[in-house]
Amino acid sequence: MKKYIDLIEENLSSFDFGSKPKEIYEPIRYILSLGGKRLRPVLTLLSYQLFDKDFHKAVFPAIGIEVFHNFTLLHDDIMDNAPMRRGKQTVHEKWNDNVAILSGDVMLVKAYDLMLYADKEKIHKVISKFNRCAAEVCQGQQYDMNFESRHSVSETEYLEMIRLKTAVLLGFALELGAILGGADENTCSKLYAFGINIGLGFQLKDDLLDVYADSAKFGKQVGGDIIANKKTFLLIKALELASEAQKEQLNFWLEKKDFDAKDKVQAVVSLYDQLNIKSLTEQKMNEFFDNGLAILRDLPVTKEKKQPLRQLTLQLIDREK
Amino acid sequence: MKKYIDLIEENLSSFDFGSKPKEIYEPIRYILSLGGKRLRPVLTLLSYQLFDKDFHKAVFPAIGIEVFHNFTLLHDDIMDNAPMRRGKQTVHEKWNDNVAILSGDVMLVKAYDLMLYADKEKIHKVISKFNRCAAEVCQGQQYDMNFESRHSVSETEYLEMIRLKTAVLLGFALELGAILGGADENTCSKLYAFGINIGLGFQLKDDLLDVYADSAKFGKQVGGDIIANKKTFLLIKALELASEAQKEQLNFWLEKKDFDAKDKVQAVVSLYDQLNIKSLTEQKMNEFFDNGLAILRDLPVTKEKKQPLRQLTLQLIDREK
Numbered sequence: 001m002k003k004y005i006d007l008i009e010e011n012l013s014s015f016d017f018g019s020k021p022k023e024i025y026e027p028i029r030y031i032l033s034l035g036g037k038r039l040r041p042v043l044t045l046l047s048y049q050l051f052d053k054d055f056h057k058a059v060f061p062a063i064g065i066e067v068f069h070n071f072t073l074l075h076d077d078i079m080d081n082a083p084m085r086r087g088k089q090t091v092h093e094k095w096n097d098n099v100a101i102l103s104g105d106v107m108l109v110k111a112y113d114l115m116l117y118a119d120k121e122k123i124h125k126v127i128s129k130f131n132r133c134a135a136e137v138c139q140g141q142q143y144d145m146n147f148e149s150r151h152s153v154s155e156t157e158y159l160e161m162i163r164l165k166t167a168v169l170l171g172f173a174l175e176l177g178a179i180l181g182g183a184d185e186n187t188c189s190k191l192y193a194f195g196i197n198i199g200l201g202f203q204l205k206d207d208l209l210d211v212y213a214d215s216a217k218f219g220k221q222v223g224g225d226i227i228a229n230k231k232t233f234l235l236i237k238a239l240e241l242a243s244e245a246q247k248e249q250l251n252f253w254l255e256k257k258d259f260d261a262k263d264k265v266q267a268v269v270s271l272y273d274q275l276n277i278k279s280l281t282e283q284k285m286n287e288f289f290d291n292g293l294a295i296l297r298d299l300p301v302t303k304e305k306k307q308p309l310r311q312l313t314l315q316l317i318d319r320e321k
Numbered sequence: 322m323k324k325y326i327d328l329i330e331e332n333l334s335s336f337d338f339g340s341k342p343k344e345i346y347e348p349i350r351y352i353l354s355l356g357g358k359r360l361r362p363v364l365t366l367l368s369y370q371l372f373d374k375d376f377h378k379a380v381f382p383a384i385g386i387e388v389f390h391n392f393t394l395l396h397d398d399i400m401d402n403a404p405m406r407r408g409k410q411t412v413h414e415k416w417n418d419n420v421a422i423l424s425g426d427v428m429l430v431k432a433y434d435l436m437l438y439a440d441k442e443k444i445h446k447v448i449s450k451f452n453r454c455a456a457e458v459c460q461g462q463q464y465d466m467n468f469e470s471r472h473s474v475s476e477t478e479y480l481e482m483i484r485l486k487t488a489v490l491l492g493f494a495l496e497l498g499a500i501l502g503g504a505d506e507n508t509c510s511k512l513y514a515f516g517i518n519i520g521l522g523f524q525l526k527d528d529l530l531d532v533y534a535d536s537a538k539f540g541k542q543v544g545g546d547i548i549a550n551k552k553t554f555l556l557i558k559a560l561e562l563a564s565e566a567q568k569e570q571l572n573f574w575l576e577k578k579d580f581d582a583k584d585k586v587q588a589v590v591s592l593y594d595q596l597n598i599k600s601l602t603e604q605k606m607n608e609f610f611d612n613g614l615a616i617l618r619d620l621p622v623t624k625e626k627k628q629p630l631r632q633l634t635l636q637l638i639d640r641e642k
Contacts, residue, residue, distance in 0.1 A: 079419040098400040109455045134430045142342045
């Protein structure tokens with residue numbers, strides 16, 4: 001796994017995004033230097049190597065996926081008014097909103113530039129699928145913002161939102177590797193479906209970690225979603241299953257303006273525990289991961305070649321941050 | 322000319338950009354419905370018909386150019402804090418900044434979608450040139466914003482800024498028509514150069530109209546750039562040529578916080594007149610348009626076929642709004 005991540009890091013830092021004016025290109029280099037798991041481009045390379053050995057051919061489009069992902073983070077952080085990202089100032093905080101809008105726009109253009117490194121005969125397919133994915137990710141972000149001001153959100157609506165906001169990009173990252181590696185249409189679709197499932201599982205794991213992570217390992221504040229009234233799978237499920245009395249308690253904390261953060265987190269977690277929310281969410285999460293692993297198992301590729309993708313999936317299930 | 326504009330309007334309003342969530346797709350339809358000259362897609366069609374009769378084949382990529390142009394307007398309006406566009410509320414005013422950022426992002430993606438209607442073997446070239454143009458337009462916008470807070474800007478810097486912000490998109494619109502129509506590399510480059518020149522002339526005409534337009538025909542407030550201290554070609558030239566006494570007067574109005582708009586416009590125009598700025602700007606503008614027309618004249622295409630482009634250029638020179 002390390003060789004793939006190193007390859008991504010090397011190429012991300014050596015790629016010439018541009019230099020002038022500095023207000024556009026410094027923020028691009030800045031956000032890309034903040035690190036992260038590089039999960040999406042690694043998925044592209046791991047998918048590619050199922051079908052072809054020369055995975056260097058997939059590196060630039062894979063980086064395009066990471067650039068696109070960071071473009072969405074950059075613009076989302078403006079919209080969410082987020083001061084920090086990966087423990088550092090966000091771009092709109094370090095510079096300003098205008099710089100963040102415009103350097104983000106250029107990042108999106110650069111993602112398309114990187115997609116053009118695909119073999120010429122594959123470019124129509126690659127860009128066409130990338131377009132669909134990119135529009136869907138934006139749709140997901142809009143639904144996520146809409147949910148903030150809504151009184152209630154159903155489980156189905158929530159799952160559709162995270163499918164758009166998170167899962168389709170993992171799906172496309174895997175499909176892209178398959179397309180570039182020369183897989184047939186049906187196999188490409190299966191890798192997309194594998195990605196959708198692990199993407200949904202991945203987001204539910206995120207929701208779980210925010211509440212139940214070991215704070216020494218998590219790297220962020222545990223309970224952040226609860227403090228911010230974020231409509232996660234856990235909260236939606238809790239509101240669905242709560243008795244009248246429990247609903248009253250939940251709403252008390254959701255509506256309370258002045259509160260001690262620790263008290264609120266403790267009270268809401270106690271309600272989650274009464275309602276068995278942790279295990280219900282794990283159950284749903286495992287369902288998605290199991291679906292994904294079943295699709296991977298059925299792929300007409302040797303077990304040996306699929307081992308890295310299987311191993312990465314298991315790591316996603318067990319991750320502690 | 323009318324048939325081309327009608328074709329653009331029809332296809333712009335019938336194209337299915339998407340529908341859900343409405344916060345993304347309503348602003349896209351809204352800004353595209355505000356009208357405008359549709360200059361850029363018309364240039365693509367007029368360029369295409371130099372080489373091929375079946376100009377319907379160029380319609381979707383041509384619309385892509387208009388969608389891209391409107392994406393830049395949408396995001397620029399957020400950055401410039403502009404309340405109005407074509408006499409109507411801007412998207413960030415009618416909705417909010419977040420909606421404007423995100424629907425703009427999707428417009429950029431949709432512009433790429435429309436470029437994919439080019440013949441498959443031309444897509445790499447089209448998208449590659451579109452990427453370069455798109456990044457340059459963003460660079461131009463950043464320079465324009467940077468100039469606002471700078472004490473002085475040179476003529477060279479200003480011309481480079483408007484080349485990036487305005488001219489390269491007209492250049493690409495024409496080059497795109499040539500590529501789609503099957504013109505050779507050299508001819509495509511000439512149409513790009515034609516576009517750069519008429520684009521520079523077009524922006525200088527804009528600068529002139531803002532000060533010297535007939536207010537009954539202009540449709541906007543005459544003198545808006547003067548009131549806002551916008552560093553136009555006229556102001557830059559005036560600051561360059563002014564005597565110490567004149568520079569003092571200009572700076573007096575540039576620095577004055579409380580002023581009567583009419584007084585300020587009158588005073589600055591009077592200084593422009595003393596310095597012969599109108600005629601100097603017209604001279605520079607005509608230089609660019611003449612360069613453009615000379616490139617068009619030398620193109621190895623019948624005079625008859627070039628007539629619409631020539632006529633449109635003459636209209637741009639003489640336009641009153």
